[in-house]
Amino acid sequence: MPAGPRRRVPGLRRSEVAALADVSPEYYARLEREHLGGASAAVLEAVARALRLDDAERSHLFHLARAADGSDLLTRAFHPDWDLHADITVAILRTEAGRNPHDRHLHDLVGELSTRSDEFRTRWGVHDVRHHGTGTKHFTHPAVGDLTLTYEGLRLTADPDLVLTVYTAEPGSPSEERLRLFVSWGATREAVGEGARN
Structure with missing residues (x-):
């Protein structure tokens, strides 16, 4: 941050944290007031970097955001x-x-x-x-409804300790249409969140 007048207390001002995290001061002020629900992972990561949080502090921030978003409560509903x-x-x-x-x-x-x-x-x-090999899983998403997806775990040649799990919907199925709707919904939600941050 550019040098400024002598500070009465150490640390960054709210506007400086917002600038470092590349969000508006108003949006960051909402986050500080524990309105973390809906904050994207990218925003949370940017705030964690701006505040130089260590691993434990970063993890705590993400836990608070999940709790504010109600994700813990939605987990069982998401998995019928x-x-x-x-x-x-x-x-x-x-x-x-x-x-x-x-x-x-x-x-x-x-x-x-x-x-x-x-x-x-x-x-x-x-x-x-x-x-975690292959199979079928059922999900219930609050925005798009029921999804039936097949999955396959692919062990990476470059690092056999890592497995990439790919989920797909049967072509032409209602789940495929709902999956397309989910992608569109996610993109719209991200665009709205980006607009709120600017």
């Missing part, structure tokens, strides 16, 4: 097959934990989930393992 999804996700996590038993971050994650969720702890105790 919640129990099946949860079983599979925990089994995949256990597979990964077995493959990397000395991964401190993964160990910490499992510990945190075990202390915060009885459901996770019960599922973890079953010791199921699974690879």
Whole structure:
């Protein structure tokens, strides 16, 4: 930031944080007042960079934004097959934990989930393992409705530890039309958010 008059307190002014994050001062003021719901990941990342947040602080910011957006509450509604999804996700996590038993971050994650969720702890105790290969998943999105998508996990040749999961809708199906609507809805929402920030 350009040099200015002597400050009475250390740190950045609100307008300076907004400038560094490339958002309007009014938009940043709304974020500061805990109106984080709807803030895009790009905006949150820009704010985290502007404030020089460390990993824990950045993670906390994203948790606050998800809570403000109601994402935690919408998760079960988004997955009509919640129990099946949860079983599979925990089994995949256990597979990964077995493959990397000395991964401190993964160990910490499992510990945190075990202390915060009885459901996770019960599922973890079953010791199921699974690879995320191919299959079909059902979703219910609040803006576009029900989606049935097939998925396939593709292990990357350059880094076999990474798996890219590709979701597709059956051509000509209602899900394909709803997926196109979802892409259009997302682009419109991003454009509206960009306009609010300028």
